[in-house]
Amino acid sequence: MADKKEAKEEKGITVKKNDNFSEWYIELVQKAELADYAPIKGFMVIRPHAYSIWENIQNYFNNFLKNEGVKNAYFPLLIPDSFFKKEAKHAKGFAPELAYIKDSEEGELLAIRPTSETIIYDSYSKWIRSWRDLPLKINQWCNVVRWEVKQTKPFIRTREFLWQEGHCAFESEKEAEQNMNKIIQEYKKMAEELLAIPVLVGKKSKAETFAGANTTMTIESLMPDGKALQMGTSHNLGQGFSKAFGIKFKGKDEKERYPWQTSWGFSTRLIGALAMTHGDDKGLILPPKIAENKIVIVPILFEDSKSSVLKKVSEIGKKLEKHNPILDTREGYSAGWKFSEWELKGIPLRIEVGPKDIEKKQAVIVRRDNGKKEVVSEKELEKKVSKLLDEMQADMFEKAKKFLDSRIDSAKNIKELKAKIKEGKIVKVFMLDDIEIEKQIKEETEGATSRIIEESKKEGICIKSGKKTNTIAYFARSY
């Protein structure tokens, strides 16, 4: 047993979330077996526990895509360097992050995709001929590589990550605008309803707009350390790429036109957001809807009642099958050791079954998020479990929402802005939407950027330029 106790202590997270958030996160990711370091700097191994979260996200979003008529496809990993140069802003935005292939003998450099607008729109220029070919709506799930120079962090910022990127082409500007908005609303829904992470939705400022887009919409959440996290973006690309790649269609009036395009994506960063938002000092806490296994059933074993307890565990397991329960009947581990293990991994509900419970025809249910214990009669078990899972999902969202709401503030001048950003807040200020002005504010606030902007009905004074403006920018430090 000594051997086992040691194992347990080694297993637990040694840093408290409130003491050192960054170290807590790194330990959580490794000890909950979400990810492990790779032998190459900035890369990571996504372990099965995290990958199952990603698969659930994929299933959820694939359902949405199907209903929207978006089809999945797969485009090449490597992109000719000349493609990046076709759309000037896009080229400038991605140039510093490209990883090239050595000696490809292709007559030009080949880069690993950092995003696939260029290679996909090369195909679109062949596939789109007539209005009949529109709208064209394609998505791909794939890996991308961005040779980040910034400090990397598992899931949040890595040189390789997994994502989905949707690419649509429409006859009219209006359709593209509607698509951009529909997608960002769906991202918000997914973040809030599936992952229980509340987000702000809004437009990006000029300084923060995607390289090559007319408009970028984003969903932004706030992590417990007061840094904002961009969780998904949806771009109205206008006709910039269609002109650069010569995508043309013959309209119903026989006239040749350039289509209007959108692109949109979210990545495995969502897994990092999930861990940061909901984790505690014991480990991960998974919102029930995203958990592959919503329950773990742990038998309390004594030699003389072992067989009846195991029988009951299997019986309860069958009853609760739709929640995909883990039956932790392993021998050689104490019940306490098992409790810690599954708390670390964030399984939403734990059901304990011992000989006394069998006598009293009951079981003990423990919620992972608040640790509340309830004794439930066997008869009520199914109903109670469903109810607790629903309540837990709602409570986790509410808790995170309260935190986010409590951290939104406003400032009237740079000094106030600086102070409130230091407190880990998202701070609303009037700001002229201008790249140079935002750059200056970023410098003065030691790196804060506008996460979203919105148009106010009332006019105000730009905190930097002193000019009148209706634009409100939400500033925060960010990942």
Added chain:
Amino acid sequence: MADKKEAKEEKGITVKKNDNFSEWYIELVQKAELADYAPIKGFMVIRPHAYSIWENIQNYFNNFLKNEGVKNAYFPLLIPDSFFKKEAKHAKGFAPELAYIKDSEEGELLAIRPTSETIIYDSYSKWIRSWRDLPLKINQWCNVVRWEVKQTKPFIRTREFLWQEGHCAFESEKEAEQNMNKIIQEYKKMAEELLAIPVLVGKKSKAETFAGANTTMTIESLMPDGKALQMGTSHNLGQGFSKAFGIKFKGKDEKERYPWQTSWGFSTRLIGALAMTHGDDKGLILPPKIAENKIVIVPILFEDSKSSVLKKVSEIGKKLEKHNPILDTREGYSAGWKFSEWELKGIPLRIEVGPKDIEKKQAVIVRRDNGKKEVVSEKELEKKVSKLLDEMQADMFEKAKKFLDSRIDSAKNIKELKAKIKEGKIVKVFMLDDIEIEKQIKEETEGATSRIIEESKKEGICIKSGKKTNTIAYFARSY
């Protein structure tokens, strides 16, 4: 309408399968919108129609993996060059095909994964400590790059492809052997039951064994042009990699041991096999089980009955919902044009509904594989459709099985072997399982290789060395 007719002619495949198989295949792949060429040599774009086939294969195989306790994960795209050098045979096998990253500043070269044994087993050496950690069973779905010098062909041989690679570690040699065999049997089942492609299952000769494996099992099919196609392999890796990567576990007896490992994979090549095996001069033919849309319903439209026909089509569509029917109600295309389009794409059943059919409370069903037309009463429609789909699946397999069986032959000497291989056969010969001997036979037969070997009860004479042997090798040209 002239404009539309032209479009139709342009759409159809212009080469007959029997006249020029290779050109027929290339046209089929493009015109059925399975794949398109990428701007980089040897790469391809997997279009939605083919990607939906891949997704169905993934769903099918993920179910199997779940039942087997194999979990999905994701490992890095890039592998340090030194990792390849750790297992000597593996290094030698893959060295010519590696694509490296330029200026990675990592102190050593980084290669894009051609397969992931080395990077995965680096993680295994950290994760495996005790017999309690075994068996460890992990799979990943990912892209790989092999810088092929051979002629590339969409799906069949490309520089990048998608695949699954399973990697298991066991306490005992016996478990590894069983796992290797179980997987290859599952691959056979998938090929035959899902894709309707009959295969030979067997062991690879020494010359054809995977670089780094003790034993390789394979499933091999024969394409209509008489070339064999390897459709999936399963390797017993022995302890070669566990020793090279220092993967050790403490056994129940407290002694330190190296685990026994397997790896196994199949790729998007299966889509090429599907197209080659089942396609005809009109286009693709999808076995019903793999088709995303098993039915297309085409209304026969006349101005005066249009609304009642469209209503009926929608009604029938709802009735047959579980087969995910396409309702081709597009205007501006003739029924004949639509027939050709869906024949090209290989939709298993076509249902035609016109005003006369409504009058007679019937519909016309046409099978894609044999073109047989049946008039079916509306009442019988659901039952009939299910029956036809089952029959079509079985008939397609039987047809392909007859072809394969008819092409298996045997030879007593090199001359006979050479002649029969030229006829596009798989030819059984006695052969000592020796790398040098097989190399010589390959040269004399202008490139034929052994696809599988088996042990005969009766002893025979090796056709090359003249020595006695029990080994029978199945020779064929191959992709």
